[in-house]
Amino acid sequence: MLREYLLLPLLASFTAAYTISVAKSGGNVTTSTQYGVMEEEINHGGEGGLYAELIRNRAFQGSSLYPSNLDAWSTVGESTMALQNLSKPLSSALPTSVKVSGKGTIGLKNEGWWGIDVRPQKYSGSFYVKGSYKGSFKASLESNITGKTLASVEVTSKSVANEWVQHEFTLTPKSKAANVNNTFSLTFDASKATGGSLDFNLISLFPPTWNNRPNGLRTDLMQAMSDMGPTFLRFPGGNNLEGETIDTRWKWNETLGPLKDRPGRPTTWGYEETGGMGLIEYMQWCDDLGMEPILAVWSGLALNEDIVSEEDIGIYVEDALNEIEFLTGSVDTEYGALRAKYGYPDPWTINFVEVGNEDNLNNGLDSYIAYRFAAFYDAITEKYPSIQVLASTIDMTLPGSAGGDFHLYDVPDNFVAAFNQFDQYTDAHRILLGEIAATEYNNGVGIDWSDYHFSLYPWWIGSVAEAVFFLGAERNADKIIGTTYAPYFMNINSYEWSPTMYSFDADPDDTARSTSWHVYSLFNHNHITNTLPTTSADAYGPLYWVAGLNNKTNSHIWKGAVYNSTETVPVSLTFEGVAKGTKADLTILTAPDAFSMNGVGEANLVNSKTTTIKAGKSGVFSFSLPNLSVAVLTTN
Numbered sequence: 001m002l003r004e005y006l007l008l009p010l011l012a013s014f015t016a017a018y019t020i021s022v023a024k025s026g027g028n029v030t031t032s033t034q035y036g037v038m039e040e041e042i043n044h045g046g047e048g049g050l051y052a053e054l055i056r057n058r059a060f061q062g063s064s065l066y067p068s069n070l071d072a073w074s075t076v077g078e079s080t081m082a083l084q085n086l087s088k089p090l091s092s093a094l095p096t097s098v099k100v101s102g103k104g105t106i107g108l109k110n111e112g113w114w115g116i117d118v119r120p121q122k123y124s125g126s127f128y129v130k131g132s133y134k135g136s137f138k139a140s141l142e143s144n145i146t147g148k149t150l151a152s153v154e155v156t157s158k159s160v161a162n163e164w165v166q167h168e169f170t171l172t173p174k175s176k177a178a179n180v181n182n183t184f185s186l187t188f189d190a191s192k193a194t195g196g197s198l199d200f201n202l203i204s205l206f207p208p209t210w211n212n213r214p215n216g217l218r219t220d221l222m223q224a225m226s227d228m229g230p231t232f233l234r235f236p237g238g239n240n241l242e243g244e245t246i247d248t249r250w251k252w253n254e255t256l257g258p259l260k261d262r263p264g265r266p267t268t269w270g271y272e273e274t275g276g277m278g279l280i281e282y283m284q285w286c287d288d289l290g291m292e293p294i295l296a297v298w299s300g301l302a303l304n305e306d307i308v309s310e311e312d313i314g315i316y317v318e319d320a321l322n323e324i325e326f327l328t329g330s331v332d333t334e335y336g337a338l339r340a341k342y343g344y345p346d347p348w349t350i351n352f353v354e355v356g357n358e359d360n361l362n363n364g365l366d367s368y369i370a371y372r373f374a375a376f377y378d379a380i381t382e383k384y385p386s387i388q389v390l391a392s393t394i395d396m397t398l399p400g401s402a403g404g405d406f407h408l409y410d411v412p413d414n415f416v417a418a419f420n421q422f423d424q425y426t427d428a429h430r431i432l433l434g435e436i437a438a439t440e441y442n443n444g445v446g447i448d449w450s451d452y453h454f455s456l457y458p459w460w461i462g463s464v465a466e467a468v469f470f471l472g473a474e475r476n477a478d479k480i481i482g483t484t485y486a487p488y489f490m491n492i493n494s495y496e497w498s499p500t501m502y503s504f505d506a507d508p509d510d511t512a513r514s515t516s517w518h519v520y521s522l523f524n525h526n527h528i529t530n531t532l533p534t535t536s537a538d539a540y541g542p543l544y545w546v547a548g549l550n551n552k553t554n555s556h557i558w559k560g561a562v563y564n565s566t567e568t569v570p571v572s573l574t575f576e577g578v579a580k581g582t583k584a585d586l587t588i589l590t591a592p593d594a595f596s597m598n599g600v601g602e603a604n605l606v607n608s609k610t611t612t613i614k615a616g617k618s619g620v621f622s623f624s625l626p627n628l629s630v631a632v633l634t635t636n
């Protein structure tokens with residue numbers, strides 16, 4: 001990405017107060033400069049993360065990239081387990097199953113996504129088994145350290161020869177386990193099974209999920225998002241949408257229906273995914289958090305730089321139109337009927353479709369400009385005029401009603417230097433800030449792309465720098481569709497990219513809301529619907545700000561951030577028409593130092609302090625902001 005910044009003065013010291021006055025009218029209407037979520041299957045953010053499935057490698061899915069294997073499984077008792085592709089598989093989507101054979105009480109054990117959280121709540125499980133068996137199964141949760149059984153249930157066998165039969169069960173532990181070092185076991189009496197063996201597949205266990213949805217999402221992570229008040233979800237990626245190869249791209253039609261019909265696919269981030277968190281689950285995620293879906297469709301570019309030719313692009317355009325029809329069409333349409341068949345007769349509304357991801361990279365830009373973007377833009381706009389189609393880059397001339405997507409990963413200083421970037425953006429086409437994150441420490445240079453392991457977690461000076469950048473974006477809110485951090489999630493036990501908005505392990509009590517989460521949350525909960533012009537004799541830096549109005553609450557709002565000041569910054573703020581004695585809430589975020597970060601299982605270090613202050617003589621709000629702080633003042 002080529003970016004040019006106007007360098008801002010490096011203001012080092014400050015003694016006099018910043019005097020800022022906010023006009024009554026004349027600003028820009030905010031379309032939706034709010035803060036959303038960007039998801040893709042990375043760092044076990046979906047599987048082993050937000051997707052609440054507790055069993056890892058539940059259906060032995062594999063691909064040429066990641067062949068099926070027995071990861072996370074071990075045997076119980078005197079037994080062996082072996083993967084097989086039976087002539088009668090569970091389904092064509094799930095061809096590989098495990099055969100467990102031996103003597104006495106035998107079975108298999110799963111260690112979950114680096115542990116299993118066991119607490120007094122209802123767990124819903126199921127498994128498929130093939131083979132004649134007259135006994136019963138035992139499903140249990142056990143401590144991996146003491147061997148103690150934490151919950152167990154007998155499941156009467158319905159199993160018969162030559163058929164795959166599903167069994168369901170629930171487990172309700174009586175108390176919370178000491179830690180997440182627990183396993184799930186499924187055992188049977190080999191003497192009552194013909195030939196002393198049985199075949200198993202699709203072994204699943206879910207804790208309670210957000211809104212109690214079957215096949216649903218992890219409650220602690222949903223709560224953390226809900227508390228931030230996100231307004232949109234960009235899905236299903238990212239690099240993961242693109243795929244390593246054309247054939248391994250994300251295929252919407254293979255993420256639908258019963259779990260046994262979902263083949264899964266190799267992610268672009270080092271592992272196979274099950275397809276359990278599919279298109280419908282993404283839409284339910286939007287529904288559950290009141291987020292606007294920004295649906296990304298595959299644009300004909302894979303990460304290995306294979307590009308679909310102009311002659312063939314029509315197939316993929318058609319596929320995207322089918323996907324949109326699947327989501328939005330009435331039950332009288334072909335794909336709307338398919339949606340209804342899966343149990344969702346009511347159509348969803350899609351207002352934004354993004355074509356691809358970062359098509360300016362991987363040698364994609366020439367073909368994107370030459371024919372790929374136009375093919376999608378023309379077809380979608382013609383059939384669905386109410387949908388705004390977004391290009392995945394702004395390194396091109398955007399046609400008609402198209403918007404663009406701008407991503408920025410950088411060092412904190414460069415975010416601050418980019419404060420006025422959108423003042424310079426004169427294009428009429430709106431942009432999504434679809435992936436924004438300070439990733440690497442200030443080094444006087446910029447980001448080093450040879451290493452994805454930047455800071456492990458967002459850290460305070462990075463979050464303040466992001467805040468400064470957002471203030472610049474909010475000032476130009478009419479040009480910005482929305483802003484989101486990326487990537488969103490990281491399972492600390494297995495990740496390829498840091499930092500992320502949230503990080504976690506198997507224990508929901510360990511989930512960390514990052515320092516950046518606190519900035520997003522503060523800004524999101526103080527939404528400016530209409531910006532207002534501000535005047536000040538003082539230049540931006542070390543204090544940066546935006547002001548405006550929320551026309552629903554009738555509050556005046558001022559947002560500010562202090563970056564790189566040697567002293568506390570005094571502020572004298574007036575809003576035209578706001579009289580002496582008016583009360584306002586002033587919230588100031590600070591952290592112990594520039595490198596404070598919120599880690600998995602650690603305490604939150606961001607201090608949020610809200611005080612009520614009163615406008616003094618001539619309606620002046622007087623307050624001071626310390627170095628590296630983010631603040632919002634909202635009149636009551």
Ligand SMILES: *[C@@H]1O[C@H](CO)[C@@H](O)[C@H](O)[C@H]1NC(C)=O
Pocket residue numbers: 063067068083084085095096
């Ligand atoms: C099952 O079939 C897949 C796809 O053909 C193959 O890659 C895999 O090795 C087979 N597994 C076994 C255990 O035979």
Ligand SMILES: *[C@@H]1O[C@H](CO)[C@@H](O)[C@H](O)[C@H]1NC(C)=O
Pocket residue numbers: 114115144145180181
């Ligand atoms: C569980 O304990 C074992 C043995 O001490 C250890 O190897 C493993 O990493 C622990 N797993 C978790 C999830 O804590």
Ligand SMILES: *[C@@H]1O[C@H](CO)[C@@H](O)[C@H](O)[C@H]1NC(C)=O
Pocket residue numbers: 111112114115116144180181182183
């Ligand atoms: C259980 O302990 C073994 C070592 O004793 C370890 O290999 C395995 O990862 C542990 N399982 C979990 C869930 O931590």
Ligand SMILES: *[C@@H]1O[C@H](CO)[C@@H](O)[C@H](O)[C@H]1NC(C)=O
Pocket residue numbers: 251253254319
């Ligand atoms: C999904 O759609 C693709 C075309 O994009 C097609 O190649 C594939 O066979 C379809 N998958 C299923 C399971 O129908």
Ligand SMILES: *[C@@H]1O[C@H](CO)[C@@H](O)[C@H](O)[C@H]1NC(C)=O
Pocket residue numbers: 009010011413414416417564
């Ligand atoms: C912040 O201060 C440091 C040290 O004085 C300086 O190197 C850096 O350029 C400053 N950054 C900005 C954005 O002003």
Ligand SMILES: *[C@@H]1O[C@H](CO)[C@@H](O)[C@H](O)[C@H]1NC(C)=O
Pocket residue numbers: 029030031529530551552
């Ligand atoms: C509030 O502002 C929004 C734009 O941000 C506008 O769409 C809406 O009509 C306004 N409502 C009122 C009551 O002024």
Ligand SMILES: *[C@@H]1O[C@H](CO)[C@@H](O)[C@H](O)[C@H]1NC(C)=O
Pocket residue numbers: 026027028423474475476531532533534
């Ligand atoms: C409104 O937008 C213009 C450019 O579109 C920008 O120059 C100006 O600063 C914005 N005004 C406010 C009050 O944010």
Ligand SMILES: *[C@@H]1O[C@H](CO)[C@@H](O)[C@H](O)[C@H]1NC(C)=O
Pocket residue numbers: 461563564565566567594627628
């Ligand atoms: C303010 O923060 C910057 C960046 O971390 C640092 O260089 C500077 O020393 C800080 N100033 C004070 C007074 O702490």
